[in-house]
Amino acid sequence: MLLISLVGIFLILKGTGAIITYFQQGADPGSALNIVPNKPPDYHTKIVWLPDDPDTGRVMEPFTRDQIESAYIRAWLQWNLSQEKGEPLGLKSYFTGPTLEAISNAIQQSVSNGFKITQTTTEHNPHLHFYSADGSIVSFTEEGARVEQIIRDKSGQVVLADERDSRYDVVMLLEDGNWRIRHMVRINETNPSDTKFVTALNPGFVRVDGASLTLDGQPFQAAGVNYYPQATPWDKFWLSYKPTIIDEDLKRAKDLGLNTLRIFVPFTQFGGTSPTETYLDRLDDFLKRADQQGLKVIVTLFDFRTDYNPLLWADADRHLETLLTRFKDYSSVLAWDLKNEPDLDYKTGGRETVDLWLRHVAVIAREFDSNHLLTIGWSTSAAASTLSNLVDFVSFHYYTPAVNLPTEYNRLKTAASDKPIMITEFGLPTWNTFFPNGHSEPEQAEYYADIIKFLRTSGSAGYVAWTLYDFSYIPGSVAGALPWQNGPQKELGILKADGKPKPAAALLAPGSSLDVTRVPSWAQFLKPFWLGSLVMLLLFIYLIWRFRLVERSIALFKRYRTGLFKLPHRFLRLFHRKRR
Amino acid sequence: MRQLSYFLIGLLLALVLTACGATASPPTFTGGELTISAPDSVDAGIPISLTVKASQAPDGAVVTLIAYGSAGPRIYRGTFNKNEAFFTLPESDTKQSGLVTLVAKAGQVQIEKRLTLKPGAPIEPLQPLVGAKAVVADTQHWSMVVIIPFDRFGNPVAEGTPIKMKAKRPDDRLEEQVFKVTNLLSWWRIYSGVKAGHTIISGTTNGVFGPESILHEVPGLPVPFSINVDPLNLTADGTQLATISTSTLRDQFDNKVEDGTLVTFTVDLPDGEQRVLPAYTIDGIAGIPLQAPRQPGQIKIKGTVLSIESSVLTFTLQPGPAVGVFPVSATKADSGKAVIIEAGPLLGAQQQFVPDGTPVIFTVSDKSGQKQTFNAISDQGRAKVEVRIAGMQQGNYLVEVKVGSGQGFTSFSL
Numbered sequence: 001m002l003l004i005s006l007v008g009i010f011l012i013l014k015g016t017g018a019i020i021t022y023f024q025q026g027a028d029p030g031s032a033l034n035i036v037p038n039k040p041p042d043y044h045t046k047i048v049w050l051p052d053d054p055d056t057g058r059v060m061e062p063f064t065r066d067q068i069e070s071a072y073i074r075a076w077l078q079w080n081l082s083q084e085k086g087e088p089l090g091l092k093s094y095f096t097g098p099t100l101e102a103i104s105n106a107i108q109q110s111v112s113n114g115f116k117i118t119q120t121t122t123e124h125n126p127h128l129h130f131y132s133a134d135g136s137i138v139s140f141t142e143e144g145a146r147v148e149q150i151i152r153d154k155s156g157q158v159v160l161a162d163e164r165d166s167r168y169d170v171v172m173l174l175e176d177g178n179w180r181i182r183h184m185v186r187i188n189e190t191n192p193s194d195t196k197f198v199t200a201l202n203p204g205f206v207r208v209d210g211a212s213l214t215l216d217g218q219p220f221q222a223a224g225v226n227y228y229p230q231a232t233p234w235d236k237f238w239l240s241y242k243p244t245i246i247d248e249d250l251k252r253a254k255d256l257g258l259n260t261l262r263i264f265v266p267f268t269q270f271g272g273t274s275p276t277e278t279y280l281d282r283l284d285d286f287l288k289r290a291d292q293q294g295l296k297v298i299v300t301l302f303d304f305r306t307d308y309n310p311l312l313w314a315d316a317d318r319h320l321e322t323l324l325t326r327f328k329d330y331s332s333v334l335a336w337d338l339k340n341e342p343d344l345d346y347k348t349g350g351r352e353t354v355d356l357w358l359r360h361v362a363v364i365a366r367e368f369d370s371n372h373l374l375t376i377g378w379s380t381s382a383a384a385s386t387l388s389n390l391v392d393f394v395s396f397h398y399y400t401p402a403v404n405l406p407t408e409y410n411r412l413k414t415a416a417s418d419k420p421i422m423i424t425e426f427g428l429p430t431w432n433t434f435f436p437n438g439h440s441e442p443e444q445a446e447y448y449a450d451i452i453k454f455l456r457t458s459g460s461a462g463y464v465a466w467t468l469y470d471f472s473y474i475p476g477s478v479a480g481a482l483p484w485q486n487g488p489q490k491e492l493g494i495l496k497a498d499g500k501p502k503p504a505a506a507l508l509a510p511g512s513s514l515d516v517t518r519v520p521s522w523a524q525f526l527k528p529f530w531l532g533s534l535v536m537l538l539l540f541i542y543l544i545w546r547f548r549l550v551e552r553s554i555a556l557f558k559r560y561r562t563g564l565f566k567l568p569h570r571f572l573r574l575f576h577r578k579r580r
Numbered sequence: 581m582r583q584l585s586y587f588l589i590g591l592l593l594a595l596v597l598t599a600c601g602a603t604a605s606p607p608t609f610t611g612g613e614l615t616i617s618a619p620d621s622v623d624a625g626i627p628i629s630l631t632v633k634a635s636q637a638p639d640g641a642v643v644t645l646i647a648y649g650s651a652g653p654r655i656y657r658g659t660f661n662k663n664e665a666f667f668t669l670p671e672s673d674t675k676q677s678g679l680v681t682l683v684a685k686a687g688q689v690q691i692e693k694r695l696t697l698k699p700g701a702p703i704e705p706l707q708p709l710v711g712a713k714a715v716v717a718d719t720q721h722w723s724m725v726v727i728i729p730f731d732r733f734g735n736p737v738a739e740g741t742p743i744k745m746k747a748k749r750p751d752d753r754l755e756e757q758v759f760k761v762t763n764l765l766s767w768w769r770i771y772s773g774v775k776a777g778h779t780i781i782s783g784t785t786n787g788v789f790g791p792e793s794i795l796h797e798v799p800g801l802p803v804p805f806s807i808n809v810d811p812l813n814l815t816a817d818g819t820q821l822a823t824i825s826t827s828t829l830r831d832q833f834d835n836k837v838e839d840g841t842l843v844t845f846t847v848d849l850p851d852g853e854q855r856v857l858p859a860y861t862i863d864g865i866a867g868i869p870l871q872a873p874r875q876p877g878q879i880k881i882k883g884t885v886l887s888i889e890s891s892v893l894t895f896t897l898q899p900g901p902a903v904g905v906f907p908v909s910a911t912k913a914d915s916g917k918a919v920i921i922e923a924g925p926l927l928g929a930q931q932q933f934v935p936d937g938t939p940v941i942f943t944v945s946d947k948s949g950q951k952q953t954f955n956a957i958s959d960q961g962r963a964k965v966e967v968r969i970a971g972m973q974q975g976n977y978l979v980e981v982k983v984g985s986g987q988g989f990t991s992f993s994l
Contacts, residue, residue: 057724057767057769058724079652083652097734098676098730098733098734098735099650099651101734102650102651102675102676103651103652105651105672106651106652106653106654107652109654109673110652110653110654110655113655113656113657115655117652117653119652129762129763130763130765130767132709132711132724132726132767133711133712133722133723133724133769134711134712134713134724135711136709136711137709137726137728137765139763139764139765140763141763149653151646151653151655153644153657159644159646159655159685160644160646160683160685160690162683164648164681168650168678169736169763169764170764171728171736171763171764171765182728183728183730183735183736183764184650185650185676185677185678185735185736185764186649186650186678186679186680187678187679188679189679189681
């Protein structure tokens with residue numbers, strides 16, 4: 001009691017002190033100056049200074065380097081904004097002399113010719129050559145400004161979408177207290193996609209060998225499931241992360257003979273540009289627990305990130321950098337799946353923009369992590385040949401009839417002949433209700449058997465089914481809110497919501513028997529939908545019959561009623577006759 | 581029949597008008613190879629003609645040409661005619677030197693070619709930028725001369741362009757060095773000499789000239805210096821002035837320090853007081869007057885310029901101008917209305933009269949201690965004052981007379 005009282009008094013005193021302190025303090029004196037930083041705090045383009053020349057004239061102080069860096073980055077940003085706006089916008093503050101004039105003219109010319117340029121830069125690598133003794137002139141080479149540009153014509157059609165690493169010789173002058181670019185001469189360029197990366201050969205990591213995957217020298221074929229905990233799928237997974245549940249589920253997957261899981265890292269939930277330690281620790285924990293079970297994990301990045309505005313690419317880069325540099329040595333990661341079904345974003349983001357972003361992300365992902373494989377989880381086999389030269393293995397999702405798979409697979413194999421191919425999502429819902437397209441568990445098993453049988457024999461890199469569990473909760477943003485929209489999504493698991501396995505669960509393990517009892521074709525007519533349809537048909541016939549009965553009744557009634565109306569007249573007529 | 585004819589004519593007209601109104605979509609390039617025919621390099625600022633060739637392109641098919649240069653992309657559109665599309669990049673678009681990546685795109689086919697726009701020859705003025713503006717003339721300190729030569733379009737000139745820089749030193753030496761333009765500029769780390777003064781700097785290249793720039797080579801810190809006081813035989817009269825001055829301040833290379841160099845004199849007086857007197861050099865010497873204190877004794881003076889201290893000057897402030905006790909008399913004036921107090925002879929250390937005009941202070945105190953002070957000046961070794969007695973109380977009065985270090989006493993009664 002005494003302790004509680006003491007704590008209470010302490011808190012009251014502390015709170016009172018804080019309030020008094022708050023009212024004793026004025027505004028930050030610095031705020032009166034209203035100094036706007038050159039580099040906006042939410043602008044995350046990377047800048048890495050390369051080692052200075054041995055003799056730069058004068059050794060540059062860290063403060064000056066910061067000033068120059070901010071002004072230089074801001075100059076590029078202002079250039080990008082001017083391109084976006086279609087007019088020289090505030091360029092005078094960051095460019096001077098002939099460069100100011102040239103850049104302004106080029107922007108105006110593009111606009112007057114009916115072109116719109118969207119431009120951004122995601123990386124800069126200045127290399128200092130000279131810094132004058134009086135601190136007013138600096139000369140450096142921009143060894144690699146990674147510039148992304150999307151050029152559209154009047155009709156909005158994309159004329160060019162590309163990414164280049166350009167080298168510039170730059171001279172900046174300190175004029176009236178501000179660093180400005182006076183000269184910027186483009187001297188060379190490379191295509192980032194042309195950069196050859198050598199994947200490290202660390203033991204325990206899955207590798208590519210020709211059109212197959214290997215693990216420690218042995219062929220490796222992924223056999224797994226997409227994973228969310230049963231009670232907390234999608235947006236609730238990482239929010240309500242429970243290691244005990246994870247342990248149970250991973251053990252369950254292991255017991256089913258699986259070797260791979262595919263999970264999702266929601267961009268915003270993980271902290272966007274600056275992933276939070278809490279969520280990183282949870283991912284860390286998951287990967288370690290998967291490792292303990294001997295499971296490999298395909299980590300799908302940028303989940304639910306659908307804004308492809310080039311000015312925000314640097315934000316995504318920092319997210320990627322944080323994740324990949326932290327987990328680059330984790331052998332439990334089979335691959336980074338750069339984006340889930342990006343082709344579905346073509347409609348909103350524009351095909352060229354989405355593809356350019358994927359190219360960009362693929363290149364920098366290798367810069368951050370050369371240990372792990374890369375893939376992109378395309379929604380269809382038709383889309384999956386896109387950018388296949390940039391990934392280690394091609395992956396796509398398959399939900400159409402199993403009978404079409406060989407054709408689609410072989411077509412893709414031809415288009416991306418040198419790459420392993422993996423299906424990272426496939427499945428058949430066992431949601432079998434009065435709505436159409438319901439399926440039974442035996443049908444699901446048959447579908448799984450057909451898919452897996454083909455993939456095992458075709459030399460594929462493996463298969464990852466959707467999903468481990470049936471769910472009772474699906475976010476509306478995933479499959480819609482109506483029952484016929486999210487109903488099938490709820491029952492795509494190989495385990496029921498109560499954890500009991502469906503017949504398909506036994507088919508996924510490598511080497512498992514794929515002999516399943518074929519469902520006779522007439523059996524589909526025993527589904528609730530068909531039975532319901534039959535009932536409805538009968539009801540309909542019955543109603544028609546009843547309708548005719550009613551119609552006849554109405555007719556009789558009408559006839560009867562007509563008779564009644566006419567009765568008084570007849571009566572009157574008779575009456576009149578009688579009077580006459 | 582007539583109506584049918586009208587109907588058919590109308591129908592025909594409608595068809596014709598519809599056909600006129602429809603815009604024919606241009607043929608599209610569906611495949612084949614593209615090549616860009618353009619020079620590898622060309623001087624900046626001249627129109628460039630180039631051709632995009634297609635292996636098979638329908639006439640009228642659109643081709644887009646993007647020239648991605650130092651100032652960003654410039655975009656052009658053309659059409660194929662007999663598998664060729666001609667473009668001319670106007671002079672205004674080729675002014676900026678540097679690498680231009682030409683990207684031609686028709687349909688889904690894209691081809692690139694690189695073109696270098698070479699900067700022209702440097703033009704005037706070739707402006708030498710000097711900083712720091714002033715350096716110490718000690719052969720250790722240095723400044724920089726930077727020249728950023730540019731062509732007629734403002735482009736930095738080609739790497740390796742030789743720039744001759746000249747420096748005329750204060751000792752009339754002429755230094756010349758040739759520097760090549762590297763990373764868009766040329767620069768010279770110019771070390772100071774031993775003679776202070778102005779160094780005139782200029783730059784030239786291939787008959788291209790520019791204005792001069794000045795580098796000030798200033799003297800460094802002075803070497804230790806001495807202090808003088810004039811006159812040295814100052815007497816402790818609290819009135820006389822002596823001038824404290826430094827010797828000529830020179831740096832290690834015998835350059836007089838800059839005018840206006842601050843010298844701080846620290847004067848320790850006989851009574852323990854310390855005076856700090858700032859002074860600025862003119863022609864290498866800093867001086868300041870010192871008023872003699874009243875207390876005779878030893879005086880120490882030191883001068884300081886930044887961290888450099890002079891030797892300490894020590895001298896003795898002589899008592900004076902009168903010394904010892906001199907006679908003082910007080911007599912009633914003939915009118916009976918005043919008392920005449922006369923002091924003298926007022927003698928200095930050599931038994932000579934104190935100089936005429938020496939201040940003499942007479943202090944008259946009554947028995948209650950109330951004092952009246954009267955000032956006079958000496959004349960022929962004597963001084964006197966006339967004290968009017970009107971208003972004075974009856975009683976004894978004590979008189980004290982001071983002349984520098986000398987003093988005398990007397991008394992009178994009313």
